[in-house]
Amino acid sequence: MDIIFGRNKKEQLEPVRAKVTGRIPTWLQGTLLRNGPGMHTVGETRYNHWFDGLALLHSFTIRDGEVYYRSKYLRSDTYKANIEANRIVVSEFGTMAYPDPCKNIFSKAFSYLSHTIPDFTDNCLINIMKCGEDFYATTETNYIRKINPQTLETLEKVDYRKYVAVNLATAHPHYDAAGNVLNMGTSIIDKGKTRYVVFRIPAAAPENKKGTNPLKHTEVFCSITSRSLLSPSYYHSFGVTENHIVFLEQPFKLDILKMSTAYIRGANWASCLAFHKEDKTYIHVIDQRTRKPLPTKFYTDPMVVFHHVNAYEEDGCLLFDVITYEDSSLYELFYLANLNQDFEENCRLTSIPTLRRFAVPLSVDKNAEVGSNLIKLTSTTAKALKEKDDQVYCQPELLYEGLELPRINYARNGKPYRYVFAAEVQWSPIPTKILKYDVLTKSSLKWGQEHCWPAEPLFVPTPGAQDEDDGIILSAIVSTDPQKLPFLLILDAKSFTELARASIDVEMHLDLHGLFIPDTDWDARKPALSQEERDRAPDSCVAPQA
Ligand SMILES: CC1=C(/C=C/C(C)=C/C=C/C(C)=C/C=O)C(C)(C)CCC1
Numbered sequence: 001m002d003i004i005f006g007r008n009k010k011e012q013l014e015p016v017r018a019k020v021t022g023r024i025p026t027w028l029q030g031t032l033l034r035n036g037p038g039m040h041t042v043g044e045t046r047y048n049h050w051f052d053g054l055a056l057l058h059s060f061t062i063r064d065g066e067v068y069y070r071s072k073y074l075r076s077d078t079y080k081a082n083i084e085a086n087r088i089v090v091s092e093f094g095t096m097a098y099p100d101p102c103k104n105i106f107s108k109a110f111s112y113l114s115h116t117i118p119d120f121t122d123n124c125l126i127n128i129m130k131c132g133e134d135f136y137a138t139t140e141t142n143y144i145r146k147i148n149p150q151t152l153e154t155l156e157k158v159d160y161r162k163y164v165a166v167n168l169a170t171a172h173p174h175y176d177a178a179g180n181v182l183n184m185g186t187s188i189i190d191k192g193k194t195r196y197v198v199f200r201i202p203a204a205a206p207e208n209k210k211g212t213n214p215l216k217h218t219e220v221f222c223s224i225t226s227r228s229l230l231s232p233s234y235y236h237s238f239g240v241t242e243n244h245i246v247f248l249e250q251p252f253k254l255d256i257l258k259m260s261t262a263y264i265r266g267a268n269w270a271s272c273l274a275f276h277k278e279d280k281t282y283i284h285v286i287d288q289r290t291r292k293p294l295p296t297k298f299y300t301d302p303m304v305v306f307h308h309v310n311a312y313e314e315d316g317c318l319l320f321d322v323i324t325y326e327d328s329s330l331y332e333l334f335y336l337a338n339l340n341q342d343f344e345e346n347c348r349l350t351s352i353p354t355l356r357r358f359a360v361p362l363s364v365d366k367n368a369e370v371g372s373n374l375i376k377l378t379s380t381t382a383k384a385l386k387e388k389d390d391q392v393y394c395q396p397e398l399l400y401e402g403l404e405l406p407r408i409n410y411a412r413n414g415k416p417y418r419y420v421f422a423a424e425v426q427w428s429p430i431p432t433k434i435l436k437y438d439v440l441t442k443s444s445l446k447w448g449q450e451h452c453w454p455a456e457p458l459f460v461p462t463p464g465a466q467d468e469d470d471g472i473i474l475s476a477i478v479s480t481d482p483q484k485l486p487f488l489l490i491l492d493a494k495s496f497t498e499l500a501r502a503s504i505d506v507e508m509h510l511d512l513h514g515l516f517i518p519d520t521d522w523d524a525r526k527p528a529l530s531q532e533e534r535d536r537a538p539d540s541c542v543a544p545q546a
């Protein structure tokens, strides 16, 4: 397991040409950009958690049936400070670190104490966000890092707080058809309130400010006051439909007092998060037209959600599909101490990730009887039960057990849809297969091979496609078999059969999230790889397949 998780990965700065078997569709031209943790030790020091690792960006450029791979560590301030000190000096999710070794000096402790909200890391290891013409590596703090998607170079450090009052922001923004970004973040104890803030970054600066960075034109779309000033909910993503936004205020909460004293207590950020099994999960639905939450109090049982899959409206109801857990144990499993030889033993999920569909009535009849189900749809068994005091209890429909890292055809985001592409995870958090799940027929197709650990499967539509599943699936596969090279897998999304694979003789890391940039999106003057770079790229030799 250490090969996959614990070991530091080498960068591949020069593009290397993959050995392609099968045939890559000629229309598939562009770059798959991925992000994830790649370095878990610095000098003699070691991170505790897999989500702490220093961000390693990697890209697969697909051009004329060939694939070129490269990877580069994000040169964040965190990366640079760590490398310079030859030890971990910046705190991450599961590791508290100190800039100097004398952490017991009182004056230092005092200076840590005086900051309620600490200065967080810019180790943006979770995802890639497109913002106007620019690309950013993202995590969940107030920092994002601009990158050059062609060279993987690290550019500006952007502090969201310059543009919108958020201390934390998700790494899973939404995009509308014009490319405007909608994201959410938490504003902690600002003017006496803790709020969940929805903000919008336009795809381009307004006409009269042409040429300026779209981030400068970020605006607050709306906000919801947290139920608790000092313990806002943690959330990893949210959902949108054509007219609404869905936000789950879940009983997995960040304790701000614990966080502000974490430095002096020598405790990590992860220990400031706790699941409150006695609490409810509140479902907030914001009307995009009024920018206000619906007045009804919708709630469901305590649960933890990291990934929203999709949401849409049907006959006056809002339906949303999420991957739910019964508790927050997923985060516990990714401690590197667990990800060792006894992995199978240590990493049994106590709660299996389950795809559930919720249904929320967009208007609630005041005269409806207490106990009645407000959902009259025939397409789902999800219920919304009217309670006294105008509360509505939502009971989901179970769709599929054992999946994570969901993706959809993003053209269907916010709209009725059929297919979820995901990694299959049964009792361990490690993906073993790639899955195509049909929410209509409730049937699934799978791709898997021994020793192969797939990454999040990403859907790329065939140009001009009509069918939702007319396209291909891309997933970078790493292997625990030393004989087997890592490869980029290309599946036909309809039949879920392999079209091609591109094997690359490099150390590849298991990644988290990313995006595909079709060649049409590039500035024609700067192709992802110049002809010269392509000619120069050494071939990847292929080891015998096991
Ligand atoms: C540094 C830091 C954080 C980092 C969280 C991270 C890095 C979460 C990663 C989550 C993933 C990858 C989930 C996958 O499903 C918090 C807790 C937001 C707040 C305190 C500072």
Ligand SMILES: [Fe+2]
Residues within 6 Å of the ligand: 172, 236, 306, 307, 513
């Ligand atoms: Fe995620």
